[in-house]
Amino acid sequence: MPWVIAAYAVTGVVLVGYILYLRAARGAALRDQQRRS
């Protein structure tokens, strides 16, 4: 069972981590754009 939990937990961490990266990068790009306009 711990192996199964580990596999699904890794999946969650990778996908949620990537979603958070996209959100942070989007926020930074929007702020950059606003600062220059």
Next chain:
Amino acid sequence: MVPAAITLSVVAALAWLLWLAADVPARIGSARWVGLASLALVPVWLLLVSYYAPIEAVQGIIQKIFYVHIPAIIPTYFGFVLSALGGVLYLRSREERWDTLAAAGAEVGVVFCTLMLLVGPIWAKPAWGQWWAWDLRLTMTLILWFIYVAYLFLRSFAFGSDTARTYTAVYGIAGVGAIPFVYFALDLAKGAAMHPVNPAREGLPPEMGQTVGVGMITFIWIFAWLVAKRCELGTLQARALASRLGAH
């Protein structure tokens, strides 16, 4: 029915992404619905994995890793093929929007390929007694991952120039040539591999087939949503770069 739903999902996701990539700022609103739909599929998939799919006789409970490992394959291939398609469209039209799609496909493809490479050893250790083996399937998958990580490095080092876009488009198109070697690695290895057989030919019991099918559909739509969000980010970054260059 499930294989038809998987094919339909791939075709619909591809059509939606091509439509979205043609005008990201005007069409990104549709990504919200795709995101919500794919999020709604996650508990369905997890419930099927937990309660519907039977416990496999030989491996026992650890075989449940199958339902997350196998679905990650389709978005991996989908991402790299999408990157090549974006590259072809860019080389034909020289329009930045297709380059943005190519970059998004490659990046999200790498995310799912990473997932597959991380989850695989977690299954391999209890099932086969070792984390990794340098057989043809695993080595080719790792090479595929390196090919597209190198693609992302190439893009980040030369962000924004037409020459870089051209090189990365050609590189991305050439990169998909590695996919058949990964898929048919088990046939080429002639039994000398950790993986016994390609899952598509395994002849699974219906409950297992349906569960992994729902997992694939879930991952396809999560993939499509992430590509859409990455296209939005790419468009915003391109605008920021243009305004930065305009300011100088």
